Amino acid sequence: MDPLATTPPTASTWAWAWTQFTQTVALIPGSKIVGRYIRNSYQNDPFRIVLEVCLLLFVVWYLLEKRYRIDHHEIPLSKQEVDELIEDWKPEPLVPALSEWEREQMEETPVLVSEQGPRPRVEGVSQPVLNLVSYNFLGLAGVNDLKEHAVHTLRKYGVGACGPPGFYGTLDVHKDLEKKLAEFIGSEEAIIYSQGLTTTLSVIPCFAKRGDILICDEAINFSVQKSIQISRSQIRYFKHNDMNDLERILKEIEQEDQATKRVVTRRFIVVEGLYVNTGDIVPLPDLIALKKRYKYRLILDESYSFGVLGSQGRGVTEHFQIPADEVDLLIGSMCNSLASSGGFCAGGRELMEHQRLSGLGYVFSASLPAILAVYAIDGLDILASDQGKTVIRNVRDVSLQMYQGLQALVNTGALTVTGGNNQSPIIHIRFDRAWAQKTLPLPSDAQFPANPRRPLPHAIRVELEKLLQSVVRETLTHHVLLGRAKYVVDQERSVPDPSIRICVTAAHSKEEVQEAAQVTCEAFRKVLKPYL
Amino acid sequence: MKRRMSNLASRVPNVNKQGHVPINPNSQWVNNKGAWFSHIIYIVFLKYLFGIIPWVSRETSWTLTNWTYNISQYIMFHAIIGTPFEVEQGIYDGLTMWEQIDHGAQFTPTKKFLTVLPIFLFLLSTHYTNYDIFTFWINLIGLLIILVAKLPLMHRVRLFGINVVEGDDEVEDEH
Numbered sequence: 001m002d003p004l005a006t007t008p009p010t011a012s013t014w015a016w017a018w019t020q021f022t023q024t025v026a027l028i029p030g031s032k033i034v035g036r037y038i039r040n041s042y043q044n045d046p047f048r049i050v051l052e053v054c055l056l057l058f059v060v061w062y063l064l065e066k067r068y069r070i071d072h073h074e075i076p077l078s079k080q081e082v083d084e085l086i087e088d089w090k091p092e093p094l095v096p097a098l099s100e101w102e103r104e105q106m107e108e109t110p111v112l113v114s115e116q117g118p119r120p121r122v123e124g125v126s127q128p129v130l131n132l133v134s135y136n137f138l139g140l141a142g143v144n145d146l147k148e149h150a151v152h153t154l155r156k157y158g159v160g161a162c163g164p165p166g167f168y169g170t171l172d173v174h175k176d177l178e179k180k181l182a183e184f185i186g187s188e189e190a191i192i193y194s195q196g197l198t199t200t201l202s203v204i205p206c207f208a209k210r211g212d213i214l215i216c217d218e219a220i221n222f223s224v225q226k227s228i229q230i231s232r233s234q235i236r237y238f239k240h241n242d243m244n245d246l247e248r249i250l251k252e253i254e255q256e257d258q259a260t261k262r263v264v265t266r267r268f269i270v271v272e273g274l275y276v277n278t279g280d281i282v283p284l285p286d287l288i289a290l291k292k293r294y295k296y297r298l299i300l301d302e303s304y305s306f307g308v309l310g311s312q313g314r315g316v317t318e319h320f321q322i323p324a325d326e327v328d329l330l331i332g333s334m335c336n337s338l339a340s341s342g343g344f345c346a347g348g349r350e351l352m353e354h355q356r357l358s359g360l361g362y363v364f365s366a367s368l369p370a371i372l373a374v375y376a377i378d379g380l381d382i383l384a385s386d387q388g389k390t391v392i393r394n395v396r397d398v399s400l401q402m403y404q405g406l407q408a409l410v411n412t413g414a415l416t417v418t419g420g421n422n423q424s425p426i427i428h429i430r431f432d433r434a435w436a437q438k439t440l441p442l443p444s445d446a447q448f449p450a451n452p453r454r455p456l457p458h459a460i461r462v463e464l465e466k467l468l469q470s471v472v473r474e475t476l477t478h479h480v481l482l483g484r485a486k487y488v489v490d491q492e493r494s495v496p497d498p499s500i501r502i503c504v505t506a507a508h509s510k511e512e513v514q515e516a517a518q519v520t521c522e523a524f525r526k527v528l529k530p531y532l
Numbered sequence: 533m534k535r536r537m538s539n540l541a542s543r544v545p546n547v548n549k550q551g552h553v554p555i556n557p558n559s560q561w562v563n564n565k566g567a568w569f570s571h572i573i574y575i576v577f578l579k580y581l582f583g584i585i586p587w588v589s590r591e592t593s594w595t596l597t598n599w600t601y602n603i604s605q606y607i608m609f610h611a612i613i614g615t616p617f618e619v620e621q622g623i624y625d626g627l628t629m630w631e632q633i634d635h636g637a638q639f640t641p642t643k644k645f646l647t648v649l650p651i652f653l654f655l656l657s658t659h660y661t662n663y664d665i666f667t668f669w670i671n672l673i674g675l676l677i678i679l680v681a682k683l684p685l686m687h688r689v690r691l692f693g694i695n696v697v698e699g700d701d702e703v704e705d706e707h
Contacts, residue, residue: 043663051672052655058679059648065639070687210622232621358618 101462108469110481117142118507122481129476130516132502133483135336137308137425138379138391139507142339146378150371157370161194166356169367177373178344180380185314186324187346189353193361194368196335197223199343200301202361203331204270205231206354207299212266215249215296217241218453218494219278224270224301225493237493239453240278243286250294267296268328273305273316277485277496279419279426281309284320288327297328307337308425313383313392319423334372338379342368394506398513399425402504405517409524412532414439420504428485428499429520431464439531440467455495464498467527471500474523480516556624558615559632563642571649575601591667594657602650602674609633609646610681613695628695631687638684647682650675 025031042049077085098106114121118139119128140146153173163169174192181190193199204227208214212233216224219240228235236253239245246269257264269291271282282300291298302315310318315332317324324330330346345355355362382388403420406429410417414435419427431440433456437448446459456464465484472482485501502520504513525532561567578600582593609630624632634640654675661667680686690696 041659041663045663045665048658048663048665048668052658055651055655059651062639062647063644067637067639069635069637070684205621210625230621232623 101466105469108473110476110483115142118505120481122476125476125479127479129479129481130508130512131481132504132508132516133481134505135304135503136339136505136507137337137395137503138313138339138383139505140337140339140379140382146375149378150375153371153374159371160369161367163366164364165362165367171367171370171373173370173373173377174367177368177377177380180377181344182346184380184384185317185330185346187330187348188325189349190344190346191352191355191359191362192334192368192373193343193345193359194341194365195361196303196333196341196343198361198365199303199333199345200224200227200331201230202227202359203329203345203355204228204268204299206359207329207351208233208266208268212268213253214268214270215246215253216270217272217275217282219275219496220270220272221276221301221303222488222492223303224272226491228270240275241280241283243283243290246287247290250290250296254294268299269296270299271301273300273302274309274424274426276304276426277428279422279424279428281305281316281319281422281424284316284322288322298326299329299331300327301331303331303333303343304336304426306332307379307383308392308395309423311389311392313337313388334376334379337383338376340376340379341372342376391506395425395504396423398504398506398508398510399423399427401510401513402427402502402517405514406520408521412524412528414528414532415524425504427502427504429502429524430497430499431467433497436460436464440464453494455492456497458489461489461495461498468498468500470527471520471523474526475516475519478519478523480519482520554620554623556615556619556632556635557617558619558624559629559634562629562633562646563640568642568645571646574604575649575653591661591664594661595667595670598650598653598657598671599674601653602678605646605650605678606681610678611695626695627688630682636687638687643682647679650678 025035111123112120113123114128116131116134116136118131118136118141120131121127122129134141157171157173161169161171161174165174178190178192181192182188193202200223204214204224208228208231210232212231213236214228214231214233215236215238216228217240218237236249238249253267256262269287271287273284274281284300288298290296300316305319306315307313309316312318314324315330317327317330324346325348328347329351331343332346333343334340335342345352345359357363382391399420403417406417406420406427409415409429414432416430416432417427418430419425433448433452436442440463442463443459446457448460449456455461468484472484475482482500482502485496485499487495489495500520508516575597578597579593582588582596582600583590585593588596610628613626613628615624615632627636630643633642654671657671658668
C-alpha cells in the first residue's frame with residue numbers, strides 16, 4: 001500500500017495521526033509479526049501487561065544509570081572553589097626546618113670511629129668509652145672467634161641471599177638456624193625473618209585480621225604498636241602489667257559476646273617479655289592462667305628478653321619455669337642479645353607453616369644473609385653451652401650492680417630507676433613527675449596531666465630532655481657513653497616519659513659498671529644542683 | 533581565606549581510602565565476557581534439561597528454569613559471604629559476592645548484565661508459556677527476590693539477620 005495515496009484526515013487529527021503511525025510502522029519489515037504478537041500477548045490481562053512494562057522500564061532505567069560508588073562521598077567543588085584552594089595552598093618544605101633543640105640533638109649524636117662493641121671510640125673523645133647504650137647484652141658483638149667464623153662464611157656464601165626464602169633465598173644455614181632456635185626454645189618449630197623490628201609487623205597481621213580482637217599492654221614497644229595497627233583488628237589496651245585490668249577487659253568482651261551472640265573470632269593477648277620502654281617483666285604465670293580461662297591465644301614479644309632472662313637465656317618462659325609451648329606465638333629478635341640481625345617466631349608447626357605462605361615479611365623480603373645467620377647460630381651455641389650460663393649470670397650481676405649504684409639517685413627523690421633489680425639489663429632513669437612539677441622551672445603554659453598514665457605535653461618533655469642530655473654530655477667527658485631513650489613522638493600511642501636508658505652487658509666488669517654508676521650519679525648531681 | 537580552605541579541606545575525603553583499590557581475585561573473574569556468556573549457556577542448558585524430562589509441561593519446564601537460575605544467582609551472588617583469598621587484612625570478609633564485584637561500585641557493566649538477564653529470562657518464559665497466569669506469579673516472586681537484593685539501596689544492608697557478621701566494624705582506639 002502506498003502511504004502517499006491515503007485520504008486526508010476527516011474525523012479528527014488524532015485518528016489521522018494514529019493511521020499515519022500504524023501505516024508507517026507497517027512499512028518496517030517484520031512489523032506485522034510484532035503487531036500480531038503484541039495483540040496476542042495482551043490476553044485480556046492489562047495488569048500483567050503493566051507489570052511487564054514496568055519491568056522493561058526498570059531495565060531501561062538500570063541500563064542508563066551511571067556508575068557510582070556508595071561509600072565515596074565526593075564533594076562537588078566549583079571551579080572557583082578549586083582555584084581558591086589551589087591559590088591557598090602553600091607547599092610544605094620537603095625537609096622541615098629543625099627547631100633549636102632538634103639541631104642540638106643532631107649535633108650531639110655520638111659518632112663511633114671504631115667498631116661496635118662494649119668499649120668503642122667516639123668522635124671527639126680521646127679514650128675509648130664505656131658503651132651503655134647498645135642492646136649487646138651478652139657482649140657477643142665483635143667477639144674474635146665469631147668474627148673469624150663469620151668471615152669464613154662470607155667467603156663461602158657471599159654477601160646476600162638475593163631472594164625471598166620461598167624463592168631461592170633459603171640456604172642450609174637458615175634451616176640450621178631454625179632448627180637450633182626451635183630446639184633451644186623448646187618449641188615445635190621456628191621460622192626466621194630477615195629483619196628484627198619488622199618481625200612482629202609480619203607475624204601479627206598474618207594471624208589477626210579485620211574483626212579479630214587484640215588485647216595489648218599499654219607499654220608495648222613501637223614495633224608491636226604498629227603491627228597491631230596494620231592488622232586492622234579491634235584493639236583494646238590494658239594498664240601496664242595490671243592483670244586485674246586485663247581481666248576486666250576480658251570480662252567486658254565476654255559480656256559483649258553474650259549480649260550480641262556474635263560469632264567468636266580469633267582473639268589474642270599481646271605482651272612483651274621484657275618491656276624495653278619500662279624495664280620490667282610480664283607476669284607470665286598469671287597471664288597464662290587468664291588466657292586459658294578466657295580462651296585467648298598469647299603473642300609474646302621476646303625481642304629484648306630472649307638471651308637475657310632465664311638461667312640459660314631462653315627468655316621469659318624459662319624465667320618463670322613455664323614450657324614454651326604454653327605461648328602460642330613467641331616472637332624474638334636476633335638483633336639484640338645475639339648481636340646478629342633478623343628475628344624469629346617460634347610455636348606450633350601449623351602456625352609456622354602458615355607464615356611461610358602468609359607472613360608478608362617472610363614471603364616478600366630477601367632472606368637473612370648467611371653471615372648473619374651463622375653469627376646467630378654461633379651465638380646460640382654459646383648460649384646453650386655452660387658458658388652461656390656464666391654469661392647470663394654476669395649480665396644479672398652487673399645489672400644489679402648498676403641498679404644498686406644508682407640508688408643514690410633514687411634517694412634524692414628527684415628520680416626513679418626501673419629495671420636492674422629484676423634481672424633486666426635495661427634500666428631507665430626518669431624524673432619523678434611530682435618532683436619535677438614542684439621543683440623544676442618549667443614553662444608555665446604547659447600543664448602536667450592529671451592522669452599519671454597520660455603522656456607529658458611537648459614543652460615539658462623538651463625541658464626534661466634537655467636536662468637529661470646535659471647528664472649524657474657530662475658522663476661522656478668521663479668516658480661513659482649514655483643515651484636517652486628516643487621515640488617517634490607523634491607516632492607512639494602514648495609516649496613514655498623522657499629517660500636515660502642504660503643497657504649493661506656481660507662484657508662489662510663489675511668495677512667498670514660501679515664506676516659508671518658513680519659517674520652517672522655525679523653527673524646528675526651536677527646538673528640538678530640548683531634544684532636539689 | 534585561610535579558614536575557608538581548612539574548612540573545605542576537612543570535607544575532602546581521605547585520598548588514600550579512595551585511591552587505593554586492592555585487587556580481589558574472588559570477584560575479578562565475574563567481569564570477564566566469558567563469564568557473562570556462561571550465564572546464557574547455563575540457562576540454555578537448564579531449559580534443555582527440564583525440557584527433555586517426559587511428562588513435564590512447557591510451563592513447568594520454564595518455571596523450573598527460571599527458579600533454578602534465580603536460586604543459582606542467589607547462592608552465588610547473595611548468599612555466600614567473604615572471599616577465600618587474603619585481601620587487605622580481610623576487607624571483603626562479611627560481604628557478598630555482589631557487594632564485592634567492582635569493589636562495591638554500582639551500575640557497572642557486569643552488574644547491569646546480571647540484573648537485566650533474569651528479567652529477560654522472566655519475560656521470555658512468560659511469553660513462551662502462553663501467558664499462564666499461575667506460572668507468571670510464581671516466577672515473578674523468584675525474580676523480585678533477586679532484584680531487590682541487587683538494588684543499590686541494599687548495598688551492605690542486611691535484612692532478617694541474613695549474612696550478618698558481628699564485630700566487623702572497625703573500632704577506633706580510644707586514646
